[in-house]
Amino acid sequence: MPEVPAVPGVALSAAVAEALAPDGPLARAVPAFETRDAQLALAAAVSAALADGGVLLAEAGTGTGKTLAYLIPAILSRHRVLVSTGTKNLQEQIYFKDLPVLREALGVPFTATCMKGRGNYLCLQRFESWRDSGAAAMGNDAYYIRMIDEWTRESESGDRAELEDLPEDVPFWKEIAASAENCIGAECPRHQDCYVTRMRQRAAESDLVIVNHHLLCADAAVRQSAYGEVIPDCHYAVVDEAHQLEDVATQYFGRAVTSYRLDDLARDIERALARNLVADAQRADDLGTGVGRLRDHARAFFAAVQALRTGTGTFAEGRVRIGPAHTARAGEEGLALEGALEAIEADIALARDLPEEVLALGRRAHDVREDIRFLLRADDPAFVYFLEVRGRGVYLRASPVDVSEIIREVLLERMKTVVLTSATLTTDGSFQYLRGRLGVRDAVELRLDSEFDYARQAILYLPRRMPDPRSPQFATAAAGEIVEILKRTEGRAFVLFTSYSNLREVRAFAERELDYPILVQGTAPRTALLTEFKATPNAVLFATSSFWQGVDVAGDALSCVIIDKLPFASPGDPIVAARIEAIAARGGSAFGEYQVPLAVLALKQGLGRLLRHRLDRGVLAVLDPRLRSMGYGRRFLASLPPARVTHSLEDIERFFQQAEP
Ligand code: SF4
Structure with a gap:
């Protein structure tokens, strides 16, 4: 990409503030746009980071409008900026929804490339040899071959997401995917037409490169072995959902x-x-x-x-x-x-x-x-x-065991600027835990509360008496509470469990006691369950870990989030156990330094599912009595959203009655 002079810091901040002003271009282009103080503050901090360099840690609570707050400075900075999101869905949302709006509104020309993991793209070389080998000429595969063949004639990207009729789990995809392990690089006869080569070329000329953490880490891991990487060199990065980075890095650097x-x-x-x-x-x-x-x-x-x-x-x-x-x-x-x-x-x-x-x-x-x-x-x-x-x-x-050095080396030290942002980065109001886990030394810190009015929009129910969550009586008591809450919310709830065994026990009881449709994680793919949840009046979704984050249901369909136990990571998990031992070995308190903050962040994520819009209302419930009975419970309570706390089920009833017109 030809070098375009970067916009100086002061000018960038001014241009960003103007873009987000009440009478600015965004307000003119987006009908429901409102200037939000937290969004302006985040955008200003991102502008300063892009202009001055360094690491910015920015926790921006729900409703801040965080995505636009980093995309606008990224576009106006004239730097090539790498944006990494937690999931492919978020990537697509930025690429297909946010960027077209910004292109229109800002009137600034810019280019962008969306890059997923190599396994999402078709390898022309492998596809053709598979097709011609006759191995796939039978049954359903023959039908899919024709479908893919036709698609390759028009597809620009080679991304399998375009093939809506191709089932997610077709066994042959891995045989024809462009994964790094199978790629023969510049020696390949299809190298010039290759989707991955073309994507890499497009990205190398783009102003914005949108990736996800999986690709970011996979790419950095192969970069260490100097083979197969696709992300072009960038010196400016924004990592959204940064609280997920440690987990993803653990997966890819092993x-x-x-x-x-x-x-x-x-x-x-x-x-x-x-x-x-x-x-x-x-x-x-x-x-x-x-x-x-x-x-x-x-x-x-x-x-x-x-x-x-x-x-x-x-x-x-x-x-x-x-x-x-x-x-x-x-x-x-x-x-x-x-x-x-x-x-x-x-x-x-x-x-x-x-x-x-x-x-x-x-x-x-x-x-x-x-x-x-x-x-x-x-x-x-x-x-x-x-x-x-x-x-x-x-x-x-x-x-x-520890990815902090790796993250520092492959991300923080390689970039001039890194913005690490998420709705959940702090515990006890501090970034200390996250800094340690991600290897962040010097950083500017910014904490912005949620834009939602929790005092008005939500109520937090903590039952007065519950048995110890490790006792056999807990599941029965939790089932009773959950049914009583759901009767008052008329379903419309996520019930998030920390273990399958509790989920199963509560589900059996709830199915006997309630008439609301109960959906259960694992009975259908995640996206299908979410679509069904949104489309089914009064539905209740019972789920474990994968629904605690990254799930967005705005509106009445989700009016209640119930959490059975504080989400401590299982100390029986080998990675968690090794991390606990490593902290103990250097004389630290693994429980206070690692297990509690990790669980606090998970709880904040889970509760964050409830309010996704200024008009949403609902009840949050945490059934674990340790919130109040144990000393460390204070650390969880301090991290909960500022909703009114109640111990009475009748209050839940009244809360919903007030909502009725
Ligand atoms: S360059 Fe690699 S990914 Fe691309 S077509 Fe050839 S083998 Fe497949």
């Missing part, structure tokens, strides 16, 4: 070997052989034998890995923590598998005139072998090692 990864490698080698890509007959024969050995040893290895579950005490959500003593028990099978991979690497290295596609398979075999070796050693104190069984897949993983 190492993992899965049964799927080995299966995919074996299958891709077989395909290469079937397409006669290895001309040397002797090597092709050897590779054919090698793949058979690879499959056998992979099977034996993952059976041995799965057997490690027996005798390990720490089991949470399907994860089992392991150490060198456990992995030693799969050592023999691991060595045999490493040997099979090494033989494949050697066969590929010895063969002559191989196309890049086959050489890439050799590199993949090498990378898996290195990862297996690292995972079986299980002795790097910076990592926590665990295994996970999900569906039919077995995962052997190592995750970094």
